[in-house]
């Protein structure tokens with residue numbers, strides 16, 4: 257069976273995990289966490305990067321930092337992972353779902369503009385498949401309204417908008433190191449702070465609402481409860497696993513990009529004959545080959561293609577189900593239809609794409625897909 261994903265497991269990860277263990281400091285904020293944070297801070301030009309236990313937690317931390325609460329509105333895509341929405345639902349904010357673009361799953365800035373209100377407190381662009389949302393219009397709409405921009409950059413490590421790293425264009429950026437992402441530590445995440453004004457409060461919220469970080473820097477003589485917070489620090493053993501990949505970040509990304517382009521070229525006939533659409537990457541987006549997907553004409557074609565591939569021992573998977581139609585939210589939604597979001601829910605199919613995908617395996621996936629359409 258060719259799985260949808262096989263997480264990258266560098267040999268060196270076990271060596272570094274042992275090193276983390278032997279250091280005698282296996283909780284959060286150990287040497288490897290510091291190394292990961294410092295590397296990404298430098299590379300992406302952040303004021304501070306903080307490792308978290310997941311992107312879900314990074315989004316929750318961002319939601320607390322944004323100060324959003326009951327009576328405030330948050331504009332976000334409906335075609336996204338539940339964590340994007342949960343982070344703000346947990347603060348009691350009103351979720352206002354926007355539709356995706358007609359030609360790709362990212363948020364449509366025109367939709368955001370139409371939904372903007374005096375109550376809009378946060379806009380949440382989600383960079384689907386590591387392809388940038390068109391950030392300039394999003395940023396000017398946010399500025400017009402005095403709203404925060406929290407980027408769900410879960411899939412966007414090493415991906416850019418007009419040459420700028422995603423997650424560092426808005427006020428706050430949340431990244432994921434879940435095993436399905438380009439680099440991972442099983443479960444893990446990171447919050448990137450562009451603006452230094454957020455740094456000290458972010459440290460406090462991440463440390464159970466205490467000023468423990470300031471205490472360890474010798475800035476206060478004891479630490480105590482100073483704000484609300486939670487425990488968002490990953491063990492240093494997880495950061496050691498991540499560091500084993502950050503050491504080879506560029507090579508890992510280049511390899512993934514080569515696999516992505518193989519799919520793009522081999523499956524081009526589908527686009528040309530109108531059988532399926534391939535991912536659209538606008539000129540402003542420097543993507544990171546996070547995902548390769550097909551947009552099929554309808555749900556039943558997708559179901560047949562999944563079955564066809566499964567019979568050939570290939571796992572291809574669909575993705576998000578529109579959140580405005582979810583069991584939890586459908587009766588809270590304002591009733592607007594979001595046809596593009598629904599179309600991606602019904603018609604988008606992701607193909608296996610992971611670091612260790614062999615040429616032979618990728619060849620089998622391509623043949624399986626082309627074969628289906630030839631019939």
Ligand SMILES: *Cc1c(COP(=O)(O)O)cnc(C)c1O
Nearest residue numbers: 310311312337339410432433434
């Ligand atoms: C993976 C993902 C998340 C959640 O990341 P975790 O690290 O698993 O919490 C959130 N948003 C998007 C868009 C994702 O792809």
